[in-house]
Amino acid sequence: MKNKTNTKKGLVKAAFMSFIVVLFLTTTNCSSDGTQIVANFTEIVMQDEFNTEGAPNNALWTYDVGTGDNGWGNNELQYYTDRTENVKVENGYLLITANEEEYNGSSYTSSRLLTNGLFDQQYGRFEARIRLPYGQGMWPAFWLLGENCDEVIWPQCGEIDIMEYRGQEPTKVHGSVHGPGYSGGEAITKTYTLENDRFDTGFHVFGIEWTPDYINYYVDDKLYNQITPADVTGEWVFNQPFYIIINLAVGGSFVGSPNAETVFPQTMLIDYVRVYKN
Amino acid sequence: MKNSKNLYLKKISVVMAILLTTVISCERELSEDAVFAEFGSNAEIYTDAPVGLTDQFFTSFDPNQGANTQGFGTDNNEAYLGSSSIRIDVPQPNDPDGGFIGGIFLDRGQGRNLTGYDALTFWAKGSTTAIIEAGFGTDFSEDKFVVGTKNVVLSTDWRKIIIPIPDESKLIQEKGMFLFSAGTQSTGGVGYTFWMDELKFEKLGTIAQPRPSIFNGEDVVQTAFLGAPVPVTGLTETFNLGSGVNQTVNVAPSYFTFKSSDTNIALVSERGVVTIVGIGSAVITASINGVPAEGSLTVNSGGNFDLAPTPTRDPGTVISIYSDHYTNVPVDFYNGFWEPFQTTESADFIANGDNILGYTNFNFVGNQFANPTVDATVKSNLHLNMYIPDNIPANLDFLISVVDFGADGVDGGTDDLRQQIFFNSSDFVADEWSTLEIPLTLANRSHIGLIIYENVNGSPLTDFYLDNIYFYE
Structure with missing residues (x-):
């Protein structure tokens, strides 16, 4: 037992030392010595604060309806609709609700909003303030697709996942890029874990700052990852405009199916979506 | 350690400052020595x-x-x-x-x-x-x-x-x-x-999504009577932990806030006991910390509860197991809570001063009186009064077993004898007391220690009351 204690003390000491080192590095980075640049995009070019009750602003948002091909390529189980049962603006929030109901051959319904053809931008800061749902099989996401994805086959057109989350892991979110040679299970990704808190009990800001040289990922005021052209194992396809998607999927290869303990309905609340440049 | 103590002192001084402000604005002043009791x-x-x-x-x-x-x-x-x-x-x-x-x-x-x-x-x-x-x-x-x-x-x-x-x-x-x-x-x-x-x-910060429930989330409807309290049971709360796993715990009534839809008919105590005070229907619901609980109880109060017929037999000829009219022999239990197969819960009550055994969620239950066992050699009959509320299931198949433990006086062993008596729906009328007179046929009945009641052959009886269980000559 004594041995074990000693080992533990040693580990703690080592952990403390590396903490100091990390702290030092972080401090250095923040004062921008060139190893990791934090760009500050401050000019707001698009924002939806969801202050008008009813359907979302149709000048900005359109919908994917149905089940796509093979559950939108991921074996997702829901049927996406634009009905108020699945999507509406209420009390200053955009509500995307996943219901358990038989609908056009699917056992669940939900919604997927996108700005395809209505808004896209190359580079900048994209962020949204969201409270996530919970439970096995819930798969909400806030992400971007290359504006040319209708002409160029994915993943060549590029995908930036600002936030993905598994309802059965309420303290973790994931930020990723997909491109040629690094898509699906081989995407470049990093997980961020919230300490002493979780994503389904309060609102959190999920964002990226995207320049020609990197994509920085942050949650609230925590920058947790930077992906550069050197990090991807293929062509960097992020020098073109991308549009926004916000959706709540049910089931699918990333999360697995809901089970008997999954509580329905589940709602994803979005307080705002904002895009900045310069 | 020192730091945290200092913080604690700071907190206290804030409390004292607030206290002081309050004191100033109060007409009747607190003594300056007044300090709220705080526990570690x-x-x-x-x-x-x-x-x-x-x-x-x-x-x-x-x-x-x-x-x-x-x-x-x-x-x-x-x-x-x-x-x-x-x-x-x-x-x-x-x-x-x-x-x-x-x-x-x-x-x-x-x-x-x-x-x-x-x-x-x-x-x-x-x-x-x-x-x-x-x-x-x-x-x-x-x-x-x-x-x-x-x-x-x-x-x-x-x-x-x-x-x-x-x-x-x-x-x-x-x-x-x-x-x-x-x-x-x-x-x-x-x-x-x-x-x-x-x-x-x-303080984990990751305990979330509380889902309280009463009656295990079921909406229960029950007949109830003046003077016959009904306990709120099946009190749980499910939380989602940081790991994503759901954890359900059993929760004492005192965490819940109970509500009656009509306090002229039913009241609920802080300890989760429903008391009937009028005639009519009321719905009992609950919440924890503002979160509504799943499940409810609708009580249909029919007013006064009719008591079982008062026994008239000479106490000298009676061995009583359960009655307010005779002196009962020592009884080990009226509900053994035999695990893991028994579902029967007790809901005993007192109506107009008369104790009544209540059983709910019934599948089987036993009354044991083995310390000592009862010598019923000279007794010819077992008497009991039984009451089935609301309705009598058409396929009622109700078995009463009287068990003699034999010379060893122990349940089990090789010398136990058992008499089985079956009853069906024709033996009962809903919401009325039936009197069951059972002739004892056990060859040896000098060590009777147990009476078992059970549903057999898929019989669906859930609730009944018993009173005046005794052997007589």
């Missing part, structure tokens, strides 16, 4: 030694009920963290020192303020996989804010166990720091050892 908020219960517990550390359940006091100790060769852990040796069911082990840890002072925490946590490890019970809030006195689960799964490696606190604001002075109970139901009667370490209250 120490989180730790056991780390490498008991922390702030009573000298005896462990207070066992009653050995007369089979609790084994020998298997409790600490172990300096096993620890999740530090140098020692609590070690529990779970006995076999036939251990002469007691067939299970369990008890509580009590705060050595007047109790602790746990309002800053959201869970009781500890690390546990078993010599084998097994299932035990754990919780807090039991102090063997008020037992007011009890929370626990009978479903703590032990692994053969260290695992963290989390028991969420339903509403921390209730726990301003809690003495019951910990409860555990362990038997061999999950190991097929084979004894085992388990260890617990780093037992404490924590």
